[in-house]
Amino acid sequence: MLISLEIQEKIRLEMLSNLDIEKVDHLITDRKKLISALVDIFDEYFNNNQYHLNTQAQYFMIDMIADEIMGFGPLTQLMEDDSVSDILVNGPENIFIERKGILEKANCRFINNQQLTDIAKRLMQKVNRRIDESRPLGDARLLDGSRLNVVINPITLDGTALSIRKFAKNNRRLKDLLDMNALSSEMANFLIIASRCRANIIISGGTGSGKTTLLNALSKYISDNERIITLEDAAELNLEQSHVVRMETRLAGLENTGQVNMRDLVINALRMRPDRIIIGECRGEETFEMLQAMNTGHDGSMSTIHANTPRDAITRLESMIMMGSTKIPINVIRRNITSAVNLIVQASRMNDGSRKITHITEIMGMEGDNVLLQDIFSFVPAEERNHAGKLSGEFVNHGLFIRSSVRKRATIFNMSQELNQIFDGANK
Known part of the structure; x- marks a missing residue:
């Protein structure tokens, strides 16, 4: 009826x-x-x-x-x-x-x-x-x-x-992303080493591209003896380490008072003796404070950003810093970015519904007034789809430059041998 x-x-x-x-x-x-x-x-x-x-x-x-x-x-x-x-x-x-x-x-x-x-x-x-x-x-x-x-x-x-x-109940690891063909085994191993070597990482991508999932997966490789502070607008990170302080922004109350924004959290986190600061998403003027944290001994910090390519991610960082202060010259902003951020990992949702890590890109420094980027890995899609109609392609290993900051960090953390194994035959 x-x-x-x-x-x-x-x-x-x-x-x-x-x-x-x-x-x-x-x-x-x-x-x-x-x-x-x-x-x-x-x-x-x-x-x-x-x-x-x-x-x-x-x-x-x-x-x-x-x-x-x-x-x-x-x-x-x-x-x-x-x-x-x-x-x-x-x-x-x-x-x-x-x-x-x-x-x-x-x-x-x-x-x-x-x-x-x-x-x-x-x-x-x-x-x-x-x-x-x-x-x-x-x-x-x-x-x-x-x-x-x-x-x-x-x-x-x-x-x-x-x-x-919806809050993801399945807390995915890099192995799960590997099984989903979101990245290659070489890329996964490289990201593990980068996380353990305390590289500063920005995960870039569009809405629903898997940025937070990847950030959660990378956090699994942070040492358990580090003090980690996570800052989010809506708590989604699920870290497994024992020494974690989780903080969340707060909207203004009924009388339009009591708001705590992301910039407030970043500034306060710097006073809490963090080893690493993980920001769920950078979207405003707190970006400058985040870069300052990366530049002042808080190596291994991570965050996500909305952008479609690694180059766009740099532009977004510049724009968000200028939200807080338009008095900083653009070349000073760019030098802050290059000295703070080591890697940009680009996550993308493809038109067949799959998620891919399309670029792992290193910030190499400045060339004149421009930020110099170098792809370490990239995804090259095939011209034709597979028999199931799904996007296929190849994850290309471009090698790691001698003056790479990740290579230097691997030496300090005694992980050079593991890093070299990834790039045998691809080093430049």
Whole structure:
């Protein structure tokens, strides 16, 4: 029996308006007990069966109300599906998901925009965030670590927009990325050595390219006897070392006070005797402080940045430093970058949905007023795809220059032999 959207909305409103939330709030983590309680409430209000629902239809409505009370409504099954990485809601009828790098339309919907907006507001309230007409944009980290962004009317014209970047439960390592053909074994070994040798690394890439996944994977090779401080807008890093201090930015409160931005965290982290500072993502004026940290004894620091190529990453770093101070000459900014950053690792999401490390590039210094870059590894795609329609290609080892800063670090950390094995036959 199909239930019209009109009847679904009537029953939903009656149930929620008459529901004593305190009676069921403690059952949110136990779905079976919540369903049992809702059955009793449903029978109490609809014992005359005025909507002529059969048993199957009644349980459909009870399930729907349970999903909404628990938080995600029609998105519940998508949140429980580990193969789904992103959920993108463009109004009540248009729900899309990303699975294995490919976007597809989901087979579910909200009753109407009111239900969608109500659920979005409740999700924000659960993490002490507010969204309404006076503040129609909201960003939050959910209790499970997933990132939530909500935009409501009057900003969105076709209904509330809701975006969820699900927290990855599978904490991937470089071996997992190797098995996924995201990089070659030589590249993986090189990145392990670079991490252990305390090279300063920037991971560059677009949205959904796997930057944070790679940053997590590289962090596994940091020594357990180092003091690590992680700084993030939304906590996603999962370091396994014993001596880790995790910090997260904070939005302004209801009275527009109490904000703690990334620059505040970076400045404070420098006073905490860190061995390494890991910034989840550089996106603003805190970049200058990060480079200063890399230049003042905090080797082995890492961060991510939104850019499409290693050269674009340099330009982005320059632009973000100028956000904080336009008085610094561009050549001074570039010299700061070249003296602070050793490697740029470019992550890309290909058009077949796969993720690849397309470049591992070393910053070699300055040539006149320009930053000199040298590819150590790169991915060269094949002209034709394989039999499964997937992108194929070759990871090319370009070799390591004699004046490489990573080579010097490998000597200091007694890892020259391991490094040379990677570049036998490719050294220049």
